[in-house]
Amino acid sequence: MSAKSPHQNKKQLTPDDFKNDPRVSACVDQVRAHPKIVSDVLGEQGEQYVNLVQKGGGVLGVALVGYVYVLEQAGIRFLKLAGTSAGAINTSLMAIQEDKSKTKSDYLISALADLDLFRLVDGHPFARMLIRGLVQQPDFMKRIRNLLRNALIFLALILVSAFVLLGLQHKYPVLGLATCFVFILIGLYVLVAGVTGAYVSSLLKRLKTAGFGINPGDFFYDWVKAHMKANGIHTVGDLEARAATAPALKIRSPRKEPVADLKGDVVFIASELVTQNKFEFPAMANLFRTADKMNELQPAGFVRASMSIPVFFESYYIKDIPGNDAGVNALWEEQFNLKAPPDTVRFVDGGILSNFPVNVFYNKDIEVPRLPTLGIDLDDSKPGDKQDEPEQWSFAGYLGRMFNTVRFYYDKDFGLKNRIMNLGVGKVPVAEYNWLNFFLTNEQKIDLFAIGAEAARKFLDEFDWSAYKGDRQTFFLQQQNES
Amino acid sequence: MITIPYAGWCFVIALAVVFLSSWLMGRQSRFLFTKDPIRRGFSMFELQFPAKSFDLENLINGIYALPEDARRTIKALRIQLLLDYILFIPAAYGGIFVLCMHLASDMETAVGHYWFTGLAWAQLIPFILDYIENTYFWIMIGKRDIPVPRPTPFEPEKTSRSFRAMQWLEIFKWGLPLLAFACCLSLLAYLWLSGKCWG
Numbered sequence: 001m002s003a004k005s006p007h008q009n010k011k012q013l014t015p016d017d018f019k020n021d022p023r024v025s026a027c028v029d030q031v032r033a034h035p036k037i038v039s040d041v042l043g044e045q046g047e048q049y050v051n052l053v054q055k056g057g058g059v060l061g062v063a064l065v066g067y068v069y070v071l072e073q074a075g076i077r078f079l080k081l082a083g084t085s086a087g088a089i090n091t092s093l094m095a096i097q098e099d100k101s102k103t104k105s106d107y108l109i110s111a112l113a114d115l116d117l118f119r120l121v122d123g124h125p126f127a128r129m130l131i132r133g134l135v136q137q138p139d140f141m142k143r144i145r146n147l148l149r150n151a152l153i154f155l156a157l158i159l160v161s162a163f164v165l166l167g168l169q170h171k172y173p174v175l176g177l178a179t180c181f182v183f184i185l186i187g188l189y190v191l192v193a194g195v196t197g198a199y200v201s202s203l204l205k206r207l208k209t210a211g212f213g214i215n216p217g218d219f220f221y222d223w224v225k226a227h228m229k230a231n232g233i234h235t236v237g238d239l240e241a242r243a244a245t246a247p248a249l250k251i252r253s254p255r256k257e258p259v260a261d262l263k264g265d266v267v268f269i270a271s272e273l274v275t276q277n278k279f280e281f282p283a284m285a286n287l288f289r290t291a292d293k294m295n296e297l298q299p300a301g302f303v304r305a306s307m308s309i310p311v312f313f314e315s316y317y318i319k320d321i322p323g324n325d326a327g328v329n330a331l332w333e334e335q336f337n338l339k340a341p342p343d344t345v346r347f348v349d350g351g352i353l354s355n356f357p358v359n360v361f362y363n364k365d366i367e368v369p370r371l372p373t374l375g376i377d378l379d380d381s382k383p384g385d386k387q388d389e390p391e392q393w394s395f396a397g398y399l400g401r402m403f404n405t406v407r408f409y410y411d412k413d414f415g416l417k418n419r420i421m422n423l424g425v426g427k428v429p430v431a432e433y434n435w436l437n438f439f440l441t442n443e444q445k446i447d448l449f450a451i452g453a454e455a456a457r458k459f460l461d462e463f464d465w466s467a468y469k470g471d472r473q474t475f476f477l478q479q480q481n482e483s
Numbered sequence: 484m485i486t487i488p489y490a491g492w493c494f495v496i497a498l499a500v501v502f503l504s505s506w507l508m509g510r511q512s513r514f515l516f517t518k519d520p521i522r523r524g525f526s527m528f529e530l531q532f533p534a535k536s537f538d539l540e541n542l543i544n545g546i547y548a549l550p551e552d553a554r555r556t557i558k559a560l561r562i563q564l565l566l567d568y569i570l571f572i573p574a575a576y577g578g579i580f581v582l583c584m585h586l587a588s589d590m591e592t593a594v595g596h597y598w599f600t601g602l603a604w605a606q607l608i609p610f611i612l613d614y615i616e617n618t619y620f621w622i623m624i625g626k627r628d629i630p631v632p633r634p635t636p637f638e639p640e641k642t643s644r645s646f647r648a649m650q651w652l653e654i655f656k657w658g659l660p661l662l663a664f665a666c667c668l669s670l671l672a673y674l675w676l677s678g679k680c681w682g
Binding site: 124125177184186188190195202206223319344 | 519520521523524525528529532534535591592595633635636637639640661662664665666668669670672673676677
């Protein structure tokens with residue numbers, strides 16, 4: 001990042017600010033100058049179709065947009081889309097647009113340019129201030145500790161002063177006024193401490209009543225809903241129908257397989273806490289409503305469910321599940337071996353179970369794929385993360401690693417057993433950014449976008465479609481032999 | 484300078500009324516429920532301290548979104564407001580007024596005298612503001628489906644005027660009596676410890 005940027009003082013970004021960034025332009029020029037074969041499924045204009053999976057990662061999702069932009073500039077289009085959390089947000093904004101042969105990133109960039117990320121943090125003003133401090137100021141906790149220490153020192157000083165003055169005023173009555181003043185100071189101190197304590201206690205109570213979510217996430221829900229509405233998506237059916245569309249496709253010569261079976265799709269991953277399951281939306285919407293009442297569910301809710309970072313956002317609820325409907329019950333039994341669904345379910349971020357759902361489009365029965373599944377992996381691990389001496393971890397570090405081991409293993413396990421799927425995954429190095437920094441400056445947004453663009457260029461440089469197919473075939477045959 | 488006869492007793496009685504009315508109002512809190520986004524309890528403080536614009540309106544709409552609880556919740560709120568009107572407000576601000584005036588008369592310096600006299604008369608402000616606030620709540624909780632303009636995703640964030648007015652009202656309503664009470668208690672502690680006992 002340069003120290004001075006032309007974008008630094010601008011209030012409102014425009015799509016051109018992203019696209020005309022020199023680093024982004026260089027990526028676009030390069031991928032256009034060196035066209036790459038990445039798929040055997042082609043559109044009428046020669047565009048190449050792939051499936052795309054986008055990883056979750058809070059505000060790091062800005063880099064996903066840069067990545068998608070460069071892929072599209074390389075003539076790549078997307079048939080099936082999947083994502084979790086931030087990946088689900090991008091996925092939704094791509095899936096709701098008509099005509100898969102057209103680029104989707106222009107709309108994405110426009111939405112990103114218009115969005116004030118800080119508005120996603122729509123909780124209590126105090127919580128917003130606290131989050132801003134924790135995210136933006138590395139020494140924030142140190143400052144809080146210093147403030148508390150100074151407050152205690154001040155209390156000790158005024159108490160000692162009161163004690164000394166009270167004794168001295170018997171000999172020096174002139175000190176009576178000063179003693180009185182110190183006593184009033186103690187009273188005011190107690191008042192401020194009491195009010196602060198009551199305020200913090202009310203905030204904690206509020207957090208409890210809000211289902212332990214700091215931010216309601218209403219702004220985000222309205223934002224996604226507005227985008228869906230602007231694109232003619234009002235119901236779950238609209239979303240499914242739009243996502244399923246496929247343009248006129250053909251197979252690259254000399255292959256002869258049919259392509260009529262290729263359809264679009266969209267998948268958002270959410271974690272559900274009542275039944276403790278992973279849900280894929282909108283496909284699993286029929287677990288919550290009968291067909292005639294499906295319009296009661298809002299498709300924007302699926303994205304909201306997928307991005308409900310625990311504690312940071314309030315959970316997303318789906319209520320009044322028709323447990324008395326035999327069809328719905330049968331689906332629950334088939335899907336999760338549950339006799340009947342609960343009345344209400346509570347979703348949190350899909351990322352706690354599957355932050356990078358590359359498995360959703362994997363079909364083990366295909367020997368040579370017609371199109372690849374590409375994945376965008378937001379890599380925020382710092383070099384030091386894996387070198388730390390385990391004996392020296394702090395308690396928080398220990399808990400963090402334990403949580404991360406559990407949360408990442410679902411995807412990792414799939415990746416380890418199906419290493420072939422990693423061939424289509426490009427890593428975006430975003431370690432220098434905090435995934436919860438919703439206070440990104442314009443300059444930082446553009447930098448993240450450019451990082452994504454550069455990662456896409458690097459991926460395209462290294463990707464070899466022929467090798468990919470060959471490896472997939474070898475893997476398929478190995479699996480066949482083993483089974 | 485107003486001299487209040489039996490100031491000590493007046494204050495003790497006011498304090499007793501404050502405790503009694505607080506206890507009675509607290510009992511009504513058990514019946515307060517709203518839907519946000521699921522059924523949950525709330526307290527009178529949430530009405531008084533909305534964190535954001537339209538939180539108050541959302542909370543009231545949430546009450547009516549629970550048909551089985553709405554009637555009892557509104558009744559409990561009205562009882563709380565009535566207790567506040569009749570008992571708590573006069574006793575609380577009246578008690579602080581009595582305490583401040585009495586301490587002002589005991590002060591040996593002009594600064595102290597004027598400070599406590601000023602604090603005593605300043606209680607008129609929160610006294611009036613509290614009645615205004617309660618009347619506002621009384622009207623608001625009677626309304627169903629209050630229109631709440633949700634923040635527009637494509638327009639800058641706005642704060643409603645009523646919300647800002649409410650914030651200022653609360654600052655004065657709570658700030659002045661708490662300041663006076665803290666000053667009075669400190670002075671009482673000083674007088675007690677220095678042997679100039681208040682009586």
